[in-house]
Amino acid sequence: MTKKKYLFQEKLIEVVLVLFASISILTTIGIVFSLLFETMIFFSEVSIFEFFTSIRWAPVFDPPSFGVLPLITGTLLIAILSSLVSLPLGLGTAIFLSEFASSKVRKVIKPIIELLAGIPSIVYGFFALTFITPLLRSFLPNTDIFNALSASIAVGIMTLPMVASLSEDAMMSVPNSIRQGAYALGSTKLEVAIHVIVPAAFSGIASSFVLAISRAIGETMIVAIAAGQTPSMSLNPLGSIQTMTGFMVNMALGDIQQGSIEFKTVFAVGSVLFVITLIMNLFAKYVIAKNREVY
Amino acid sequence: MTVKVKVENLNFYYGDFQALKNINIEIHENKITALIGPSGCGKSTFIKTIDRMYDLIEDTRADGHILFDEMDILKSDVDVVELRKRIGMVFQKPNPFPKSISENVLYAVKRHGDVNKVAFNEIVENSLRKASLWDEVKSKLHQSAFSLSGGQQQRLCIARTLATKPEVILMDEPTSALDPIATSKIEELLQELKKEYTVIIVTHSMQQAARISDYTGFFLNGELIEFGNTKDIFTNPKDKRTEDYITGRYG
Numbered sequence: 323m324t325k326k327k328y329l330f331q332e333k334l335i336e337v338v339l340v341l342f343a344s345i346s347i348l349t350t351i352g353i354v355f356s357l358l359f360e361t362m363i364f365f366s367e368v369s370i371f372e373f374f375t376s377i378r379w380a381p382v383f384d385p386p387s388f389g390v391l392p393l394i395t396g397t398l399l400i401a402i403l404s405s406l407v408s409l410p411l412g413l414g415t416a417i418f419l420s421e422f423a424s425s426k427v428r429k430v431i432k433p434i435i436e437l438l439a440g441i442p443s444i445v446y447g448f449f450a451l452t453f454i455t456p457l458l459r460s461f462l463p464n465t466d467i468f469n470a471l472s473a474s475i476a477v478g479i480m481t482l483p484m485v486a487s488l489s490e491d492a493m494m495s496v497p498n499s500i501r502q503g504a505y506a507l508g509s510t511k512l513e514v515a516i517h518v519i520v521p522a523a524f525s526g527i528a529s530s531f532v533l534a535i536s537r538a539i540g541e542t543m544i545v546a547i548a549a550g551q552t553p554s555m556s557l558n559p560l561g562s563i564q565t566m567t568g569f570m571v572n573m574a575l576g577d578i579q580q581g582s583i584e585f586k587t588v589f590a591v592g593s594v595l596f597v598i599t600l601i602m603n604l605f606a607k608y609v610i611a612k613n614r615e616v617y
Numbered sequence: 618m619t620v621k622v623k624v625e626n627l628n629f630y631y632g633d634f635q636a637l638k639n640i641n642i643e644i645h646e647n648k649i650t651a652l653i654g655p656s657g658c659g660k661s662t663f664i665k666t667i668d669r670m671y672d673l674i675e676d677t678r679a680d681g682h683i684l685f686d687e688m689d690i691l692k693s694d695v696d697v698v699e700l701r702k703r704i705g706m707v708f709q710k711p712n713p714f715p716k717s718i719s720e721n722v723l724y725a726v727k728r729h730g731d732v733n734k735v736a737f738n739e740i741v742e743n744s745l746r747k748a749s750l751w752d753e754v755k756s757k758l759h760q761s762a763f764s765l766s767g768g769q770q771q772r773l774c775i776a777r778t779l780a781t782k783p784e785v786i787l788m789d790e791p792t793s794a795l796d797p798i799a800t801s802k803i804e805e806l807l808q809e810l811k812k813e814y815t816v817i818i819v820t821h822s823m824q825q826a827a828r829i830s831d832y833t834g835f836f837l838n839g840e841l842i843e844f845g846n847t848k849d850i851f852t853n854p855k856d857k858r859t860e861d862y863i864t865g866r867y868g
């Protein structure tokens with residue numbers, strides 16, 4: 323091959339790859355743009371002040387009320403409660419798999435956990451409604467049929483494999499020599515795990531946490547099925563709530579007119595969701611960059 | 618002269634593979650014992666038996682006796698965590714923790730002792746001084762251990778081991794990743810350390826063994842071929858195979 327031809331090929335490949343990369347960038351820009359565009363129209367009709375301060379969300383009522391805070395509270399409630407399940411259990415599982423389990427045990431447990439991650443979220447939704455909720459109601463009788471706790475437990479179980487698997491990857495990538503150094507100083511397994519491996523894998527663990535929380539914030543199916551449709555500022559986990567995603571899917575399923583104010587609320591709520599997730603991701607990037615160890 | 622570690626009829630297996638065959642050796646207190654031999658002959662395996670580091674490798678087994686003072690290290694009821702505080706280990710490649718220099722030194726102390734904060738500073742300084750690293754790092758104790766050079770990292774690992782006040786220090790080719798200057802620093806250091814500790818060092822460098830050790834053991838294919846005074850081993854080996862090895866005929 324002549325040098326010229328070779329250079330031409332190189333260039334061609336580069337152009338094609340740049341094209342591919344631009345497709346995803348353009349899509350993102352397109353989504354963000356349409357989101358913001360509809361949101362701007364929304365705010366030309368509804369006061370942005372009301373949107374962020376009113377504590378009543380009733381966009382389809384007469385008179386309507388557009389306070390997004392109840393939806394944010396609902397979302398945060400799900401995010402926090404589900405994190406209480408997924409983060410400790412996920413990290414515990416990861417520590418067990420990477421530091422305690424023999425290779426045989428790990429070979430059995432890892433695929434099972436990964437299987438858990440492959441279950442569609444709608445299945446978790448029905449699992450919450452038909453199993454977790456009755457269970458909760460059997461010892462907490464004043465639990466609503468639709469409630470935040472049941473949905474949160476399901477979301478927590480759903481995101482647990484992600485925390486476990488990513489944290490385990492991070493912990494397994496800590497060089498064995500460091501582990502041996504700690505054992506040689508007379509550490510127990512638990513000390514090695516907690517004082518050496520977890521801190522050394524901190525950036526990976528932190529990013530798995532943020533991802534799990536982001537997943538919980540964006541989770542739609544489970545909350546739509548099990549958490550209820552009651553926008554509420556209440557932080558009572560046993561009561562019915564509504565999340566931002568729950569509201570959006572509700573509207574999408576109803577027969578709303580394109581261009582109507584109800585239609586635009588979906589975009590406004592979507593924008594809020596987008597900003598929250600964006601902040602989370604930026605925060606994660608910052609934490610990871612600050613704690614990255616290079617071996 | 619006191620025998621610190623007495624090994625009797627030691628056999629060691631990785632699964633079905635026998636890596637050590639009927640080893641008998643006496644390690645003397647406050648002396649440096651060097652272990653030499655071609656790659657794969659079982660030197661690392663041998664020192665891993667002395668602090669039971671082989672427990673970390675699945676499907677391994679040792680039989681025989683290793684008497685450390687009066688305790689048989691190989692007994693299943695031995696508290697290995699306690700044992701490893703008394704028998705420290707320095708590895709071939711420096712392996713500091715991804716923590717600050719002082720945290721590295723204090724790691725074991727913080728886990729085990731109920732020492733107060735005031736004592737912490739003292740321990741850091743003493744351990745680093747003993748590892749002759751203090752002057753180089755005293756102004757940056759809170760920087761990451763990874764900011765040190767390889768030779769400094771290795772001395773930090775030695776300091777970290779000294780902080781647990783071990784009686785025996787096992788070293789597996791501690792200078793093989795270091796340049797000649799860093800190596801000679803550690804060799805000098807060893808002469809200081811043997812006043813307080815018993816040292817067993819694996820080395821591929823015949824010159825190093827001859828320079829620094831009091832006793833030398835020559836391993837071949839999992840067997841201890843010859844063991845004795847370093848001077849005798851290097852000037853007057855009894856076994857033909859030892860002679861071949863130290864004169865470089867094994868490659």
Ligand SMILES: Nc1ncnc2c1ncn2[C@@H]1O[C@H](COP(=O)(O)OP(=O)(O)OP(=O)(O)O)[C@@H](O)[C@H]1O
Pocket residue numbers: 631634636654655656657658659660661662663674
């Ligand atoms: N984890 C292990 N599993 C199975 N066999 C092993 C393991 N570690 C070492 N061996 C085998 O045991 C024998 C002795 O190995 P060892 O590491 O003790 O040699 P060495 O003398 O330290 O060699 P080197 O000078 O190259 O470090 C070798 O044949 C090696 O292949």
Ligand SMILES: [Mg+2]
Pocket residue numbers: 660661662789
């Ligand atoms: Mg070795």
